[in-house]
Amino acid sequence: GAGVSQSPSNKVTEKGKDVELRCDPISGHTALYWYRQSLGQGLEFLIYFQGNSAPDKSGLPSDRFSAERTGGSVSTLTIQRTQQEDSAVYLCASSLRFGTYEQYFGPGTRLTVT
C-alpha cells in the first residue's frame, strides 16, 4: 500500500514569509509525528498527534510553529514569519497507534529560507 507522503518535496521561501507543509499518513494509522532534521544533526522531535489531538506541543521550537490534523488523517505544519534557522528537512512519520516503536517516515520536505 501507499506509504507516508509529504508535500512539497522542496520549498524555497523568503525570510518572513509563512509556509505550510503537508503530511499524508498511512491509511489507518492513528498516530502522526513531525520531526526536523538539520544539517549534521539528528532528528529533532517536534510534535505528535493521537487522532486529531496534540497532547504535547513542547517540542515546537517557537510560537511561530503550529500544527493541526483533521479527520484523523492529513496533517499540516505551519511556520509563520520564517527565519533562516528554520531551514531544514521536515519529516513526518505515522504509526498504527501512539507508542508503537515502528514509525514509518515520509521522504520529507526540504525547506530553504533565503
Place this chain on the structure above:
Amino acid sequence: QKEVEQDPGPLSVPEGAIVSLNCTYSNSAFQYFMWYRQYSRKGPELLMYTYSSGNKEDGRFTAQVDKSSKYISLFIRDSQPSDSATYLCAMSARAGGTSYGKLTFGQGTILTVHP
C-alpha cells in the same frame, strides 16, 4: 549534553568488512532501542528493534543493548556497497515516562562501503 550521543563519522570501509556502529545514552527510562537506516534524500526506515537488554540478529545485522552501560551497538557483517547510508539510533521510554512514544534520535553515522 544530549540524551543520545552518536559518532557522526564518516565511516568508510571496504566491501566485506564488519561494521560496528554505536550509541550511548543518559536517560535510564529508555526501554526500546531502534536502528534506522536513511538513504540520501529519503526518510529513515526501521532496520532493527530491541526491547531492553540483549542481542537480536536479522540476517547480516546484529543489534546489541547493554543497559548497564547505557550503550547500544549495531553490527553489519559482510558489508555491501548497498549498505552505504546514514544509520541513526533511536530510543523510546516505557509507558508513563515523559519520553514515552517519542523517539529520541542520535545524530546519525554516515557509512560508505566501497567496492
